[in-house]
Amino acid sequence: xxxxxxxxxxxxxxxxxTVLVAARRLGIHIPALCYHEVLSPYGSCRLCSVEVVRxxxxxxxxxxxxxxxxxxxxxxxxxxxxxxxxGIMELLLARSPxxxxxxxLAKEMGVGETIFPKENETCILCGLCIRVxxxxxxxxxxxxxxxxxxxxxxxxxxxxxxxxxxCGGCAYVCPTGAIxxxxxxxxxGDNTFGKLNEFRKKxxxxxxxxxxxxDSKDNKNE
Amino acid sequence: xxYRTHLMVCAGTGCVANGSLGIKKALEKExxxxxxxxxxxxxxxxxxxxxxQGPIMVVQPDGIFYERLKIEDVPNLVEEHLLxxxxxxxxxxVPPEEAKPIPKMMDIPFFGDQLLIALRHRGLIDPxxxxxxxAQDGYSAxxxxxxxxxxxxxxxxxxxxxxxxxxxxxxxxxxxxxxCRKAKGTPKYVICNADEGDPGAFxxxxxxxxxxxxxxxxxxIGAYAVGAEQGYLYVRxxxxxxxxxxxxxxxxxxxxxxLGRDIFGTGFNFDVEVCRGAGAFVCxxxxxxxxxxxxxxxxxxxxxxxxxxxxxxxxxxxxNNVETWTNIPVIILQGAKWFASIGPGDVSRNxxxxxxxxxxxxxxxxxxxxxxxxxxxxxxxxxxxFKVGGGVPNGKRFKAxxxxxxxxxxxPESLLDLSxxxxxxxxxxxMMGSGGMVVLDENNCMVNMAKYxxxxxxxxxxxxxxxxxxxxxxxxxxxxxxxxxxGKEKDIExxxxxxxxxxxxxLCGLGTSAANPVLSTIRYFRDEYEAHIREKKxxxxxxxxxxxxxxxxxxxxxxxxxxxxCPADAISGELKQVHGIDTSKCIKCGICxxxxxxxxxxxx
Numbered sequence: 001x002x003x004x005x006x007x008x009x010x011x012x013x014x015x016x017x018t019v020l021v022a023a024r025r026l027g028i029h030i031p032a033l034c035y036h037e038v039l040s041p042y043g044s045c046r047l048c049s050v051e052v053v054r055x056x057x058x059x060x061x062x063x064x065x066x067x068x069x070x071x072x073x074x075x076x077x078x079x080x081x082x083x084x085x086x087g088i089m090e091l092l093l094a095r096s097p098x099x100x101x102x103x104x105l106a107k108e109m110g111v112g113e114t115i116f117p118k119e120n121e122t123c124i125l126c127g128l129c130i131r132v133x134x135x136x137x138x139x140x141x142x143x144x145x146x147x148x149x150x151x152x153x154x155x156x157x158x159x160x161x162x163x164x165x166x167c168g169g170c171a172y173v174c175p176t177g178a179i180x181x182x183x184x185x186x187x188x189g190d191n192t193f194g195k196l197n198e199f200r201k202k203x204x205x206x207x208x209x210x211x212x213x214x215d216s217k218d219n220k221n222e
Numbered sequence: 223x224x225y226r227t228h229l230m231v232c233a234g235t236g237c238v239a240n241g242s243l244g245i246k247k248a249l250e251k252e253x254x255x256x257x258x259x260x261x262x263x264x265x266x267x268x269x270x271x272x273x274x275q276g277p278i279m280v281v282q283p284d285g286i287f288y289e290r291l292k293i294e295d296v297p298n299l300v301e302e303h304l305l306x307x308x309x310x311x312x313x314x315x316v317p318p319e320e321a322k323p324i325p326k327m328m329d330i331p332f333f334g335d336q337l338l339i340a341l342r343h344r345g346l347i348d349p350x351x352x353x354x355x356x357a358q359d360g361y362s363a364x365x366x367x368x369x370x371x372x373x374x375x376x377x378x379x380x381x382x383x384x385x386x387x388x389x390x391x392x393x394x395x396x397x398x399x400x401x402c403r404k405a406k407g408t409p410k411y412v413i414c415n416a417d418e419g420d421p422g423a424f425x426x427x428x429x430x431x432x433x434x435x436x437x438x439x440x441x442x443i444g445a446y447a448v449g450a451e452q453g454y455l456y457v458r459x460x461x462x463x464x465x466x467x468x469x470x471x472x473x474x475x476x477x478x479x480x481l482g483r484d485i486f487g488t489g490f491n492f493d494v495e496v497c498r499g500a501g502a503f504v505c506x507x508x509x510x511x512x513x514x515x516x517x518x519x520x521x522x523x524x525x526x527x528x529x530x531x532x533x534x535x536x537x538x539x540x541x542n543n544v545e546t547w548t549n550i551p552v553i554i555l556q557g558a559k560w561f562a563s564i565g566p567g568d569v570s571r572n573x574x575x576x577x578x579x580x581x582x583x584x585x586x587x588x589x590x591x592x593x594x595x596x597x598x599x600x601x602x603x604x605x606x607x608f609k610v611g612g613g614v615p616n617g618k619r620f621k622a623x624x625x626x627x628x629x630x631x632x633x634p635e636s637l638l639d640l641s642x643x644x645x646x647x648x649x650x651x652x653m654m655g656s657g658g659m660v661v662l663d664e665n666n667c668m669v670n671m672a673k674y675x676x677x678x679x680x681x682x683x684x685x686x687x688x689x690x691x692x693x694x695x696x697x698x699x700x701x702x703x704x705x706x707x708x709g710k711e712k713d714i715e716x717x718x719x720x721x722x723x724x725x726x727x728x729l730c731g732l733g734t735s736a737a738n739p740v741l742s743t744i745r746y747f748r749d750e751y752e753a754h755i756r757e758k759k760x761x762x763x764x765x766x767x768x769x770x771x772x773x774x775x776x777x778x779x780x781x782x783x784x785x786x787x788c789p790a791d792a793i794s795g796e797l798k799q800v801h802g803i804d805t806s807k808c809i810k811c812g813i814c815x816x817x818x819x820x821x822x823x824x825x826x
Contacts, residue, residue: 042728043523043524043687044686044687044688044729045687045688046688046689046727046728046729049726049727060726060727061524061526062524062729065524065526066524066526067526067527071436080726083722084722084723084726084727087693087719087720087722087723087727088688088689088723088727091688091689091692091693091696091723092688093693094692095692115716116696117699122229124688125686125691127686129502142518143519143684144327144521146685147502147504147520147682147683147684147685148680148681148682148683148684148685149680149683149685149691150685151684151685151686151691151696173773210554
């Protein structure tokens with residue numbers, strides 16, 4: 001057990017824990033869109049950025065990935081961090097203006113309107129769907145393809161995938177509703193990932209929900 | 223067999239593209255025809271760096287330098303120089319604004335002001351022949367290390383030399399090696415990063431193409447120091463010749479027992495595998511590179527846990543750039559003291575305390591001598607641009623130099639006396655990067671330059687993190703608007719704000735440095751932004767939407783040339799009458815401006 005300090009409060013943490021986990025235990029709220037407690041951290045949304053202070057100087061790190069170390073001093077709500085999160089939120093709001101999750105988070109951070117031209121993209125490329133598929137279901141049916149602004153989540157060759165077992169885990173975990181279950185199909189825009197079958201519709205869906213602890217407060221982006 | 227003369231024909235990519243292999247064949251034919259084949263040997267070498275002047279040939283031992291050779295020059299050259307002993311003046315280099323040619327290579331300022339350490343075998347050896355490398359003391363550093371030094375002694379030597387990573391980060395190499403040696407876990411790996419992706423930069427390609435064994439020897443020494451038995455060279459897809467020559471080097475080294483099991487009978491094992499990239503700029507970032515070798519999506523990850531502890535396949539991995547590796551054998555042979563005596567700062571107590579040795583730059587843009595140069599750290603930008611580079615051509619005025627590749631910053635004329643080293647460049651809002659250097663003159667628009675590099679980075683961002691993916695796209699949109707004359711008063715402020723989000727929030731080095739071209743141009747050339755936004759004018763006359771061409775009534779002689787060359791039929795006028803441009807048809811290609819012999823076409 002080691003001791004660290006977050007926003008002036010001392011908290012015990014075990015080695016290999018991250019700042020985000022320690023902060024949440026302390027009840028300190030750090031926003032995060034691409035984080036899920038049962039999945040490996042990815043660090044793409046950057047909303048969980050916090051400052052760690054070393055030799056009097058602050059450095060911005062992502063809480064979901066930054067490992068705790070003895071005597072670590074963390075500040076989660078400095079002017080620098082607020083400014084950064086606000087900026088990120090403006091960018092996300094421009095990408096996905098119709099997403100309720102994004103709207104809610106934006107409001108929480110005091111971002112009312114984005115100054116950038118609005119797009120109509122629901123997926124924010126947080127990668128949660130891919131990690132569920134890789135780490136929980138172990139089906140490895142979807143991945144990121146392309147790069148930069150062309151990047152998207154897809155099955156190989158954007159075709160219905162044999163690897164998809166139709167569990168729907170990707171749709172459950174998606175924070176913005178970009179992946180949907182339409183009738184018997186799991187869809188992401190024009191790309192049909194796979195088909196839900198009878199057995200999976202009944203059982204796997206519930207199992208996945210349970211594995212993802214969907215009832216946990218932290219996993220509802222609240 | 224001893225030859226009296228060696229004809230060293232450059233076979234670097236630039237010269238090959240200009241036909242140097244044809245020159246080589248023609249030389250061999252002519253030498254034979256003249257019965258000189260017992261006395262004169264034609265040799266192909268690696269890149270000489272003076273790529274703008276290719277194809278290049280150096281006659282040794284006298285060191286006479288010939289440039290821009292054509293096959294039809296060969297018979298005369300052989301007859302005059304090799305038979306009659308009269309070097310051919312018209313094939314020699316003539317400095318800018320002078321009439322007299324310079325016969326000897328080392329008297330040419332481009333070469334004479336350089337200091338070759340990493341490129342020490344430039345133009346001297348055949349890169350496909352290991353014996354030529356060995357003849358230049360090749361592999362003797364490895365022999366010294368394996369026979370008389372402990373791994374810790376090797377690391378101490380490299381640390382004391384003050385060598386810092388040449389790929390851009392500038393991390394002290396000895397420190398990195400030490401952490402990797404101390405890291406728990408086996409096996410360990412050494413990796414050579416040859417995924418050189420900066421537009422116009424080709425330092426690493428040139429080293430591998432010209433001197434592959436020096437990289438291999440450096441890696442082998444590094445492997446011994448950190449305790450690795452396996453190495454990887456990750457080379458970009460676009461470098462087929464480098465890959466071929468490195469593979470030849472690996473095969474030859476294995477054959478000579480310099481790679482493989484029980485090297486020099488010391489019980490040390492090491493081998494290298496070549497991995498080919500798939501064309502992604504971001505895979506030059508160390509963690510993305512390792513993901514790519516593993517067959518995963520080429521995305522960087524956070525480096526809070528260092529790759530020297532958990533790198534390739536989660537094992538301790540020591541990654542260095544090509545230029546870093548190639549410096550290793552020389553440091554071992556000539557000593558840390560010698561290396562640390564070159565360049566500014568003091569590294570005796572703090573490895574971050576200075577910039578030591580040399581740096582290779584690829585000098586491009588509006589400069590008389592373009593190509594690859596190796597200069598001592600601490601040289602001023604002025605010396606690089608005006609001495610080695612020969613200054614700005616066509617009597618134009620120097621405006622700025624961009625260092626550090628696409629995410630480097632632009633440095634203005636007022637800072638030309640800046641010392642070229644890791645720390646001063648960062649202070650000026652740019653960086654050393656891997657060594658791109660682009661010179662700009664008065665005809666370059668800084669807003670347009672910033673837009674160009676931001677567009678490159680938008681294309682090459684991996685898209686993982688929000689600041690880089692979304693932020694750069696928004697920057698590009700704003701810059702696009704400004705260059706079209708649709709800029710808003712608040713745009714500069716918004717660009718700066720996105721810059722801060724990128725610096726603080728982006729995941730990897732690509733993202734955190736991506737705003738440099740924008741922030742540095744705002745810092746030093748704010749007036750140009752303001753002219754675009756407020757007056758809807760491009761002071762350099764580059765942004766098409768903001769300029770128009772007109773024909774001066776006083777100067778036009780009615781020669782009709784512009785009208786004939788105009789691709790849009792926008793110019794009309796009778797012979798010997800003043801011409802006029804129909805602005806509704808004009809596509810602003812600038813051809814009329816360029817072809818007019820009387821300066822009658824004016825840009826407004």
